[in-house]
Amino acid sequence: MPWYGSHPYLNEFIRENNCRKILEIGVYNGENARSMVQAAIKNAPPHEVEYHGFDFFSHHSASRVGRKLDDTGCRYKLIEGDTMDTLPEAVKTLPLMDLIFxxxxxxxxxxxxxxxxSSLLMHDGTGVFVHNVGFSGVGRMVDEISRDDYHVEIFYAPAEGSVALIKKK
Ligand SMILES: C[S@@+](CC[C@H](N)C(=O)[O-])C[C@H]1O[C@@H](n2cnc3c(N)ncnc32)[C@H](O)[C@@H]1O
Known part of the structure; x- marks a missing residue:
């Protein structure tokens, strides 16, 4: 499916902003994870790149995704379960991220x-990309983000649909 896998705008942001700490919510088969890490290690030694991935890992197991990341030499953590449970717990100890998808x-x-x-893990330069803004629930969430506190840019990604980029003001 065209909306799974690598997304050029993520790789571009990672390269332009020297991103080293990356969080992905919804990992699926790990192809996008590998692609983002490969973009990051163009600017940094692999051991300085950290990837944190959250998913149920029910169709593609965490160990299978992990093997793809092992090849890159990055540091990574894959957290299994419903993000409505796992993320609130994880943000207590996660570092601030450079890019969140x-x-x-x-x-x-x-x-x-x-x-x-995710908003708790932003520093001044963090880019938070939200996929599938065309889905009603996702679109409503993006509409409700405070424009006083955040820049919200919505752009169209060919073969994917609308994506939001959120940055702190
Ligand atoms: C669209 S896919 C992710 C694709 C991936 N980001 C990419 O670019 O290739 C969505 C993923 O979100 C996961 N997912 C959906 N709802 C979830 C939830 N509440 N908690 C954890 N994972 C969830 C699914 O298991 C699925 O793997």
């Missing part, structure tokens, strides 16, 4: 939970 559950409740937890 929200691409997990598409319901309004899941999207709000994923965004609110």
């Amino acid at each position: 929200i691409d997990g559950g598409k319901s309004f409740r899941e999207a709000v939970s994923d965004w609110e937890n």
Whole structure:
């Protein structure tokens, strides 16, 4: 399916901003994870690149995804379970991230939970990309993000649909 896998705008942001700490919510088969890490290691030694991936890992197991990341030499953690449970716990200890890709559950409740937890991991330069803004629950969540506190840019990615890029003001 064209909307699974690598997304050029993520790799571009990673290269332009020297991103080393990457969080992906919704990992699926790990192809996008590998692609983002490969973009990051163009600017940094692999052991300085950290990838954190959250998913149920029910169709593609964490060990299978892990083997793809092992090949890159990066540091990584794959956290299994529903992000409505795992993320609120994880944000207590995760470092601030350079890039966050929200691409997990598409319901309004899941999207709000994923965004609110992600927002706790932003520094001034963090880019948070939200996939599938055309889905009603995801779109409503993006509409409700405070424009006083965040820049929200929505752009169209060919063969994928609308994506939001959120940055702190
Ligand atoms: C669209 S796929 C992710 C694709 C991946 N980001 C990429 O670019 O290739 C969505 C993933 O989110 C996961 N997911 C959906 N809802 C979730 C939830 N509530 N908690 C954890 N994972 C969830 C699914 O298991 C699926 O693997």
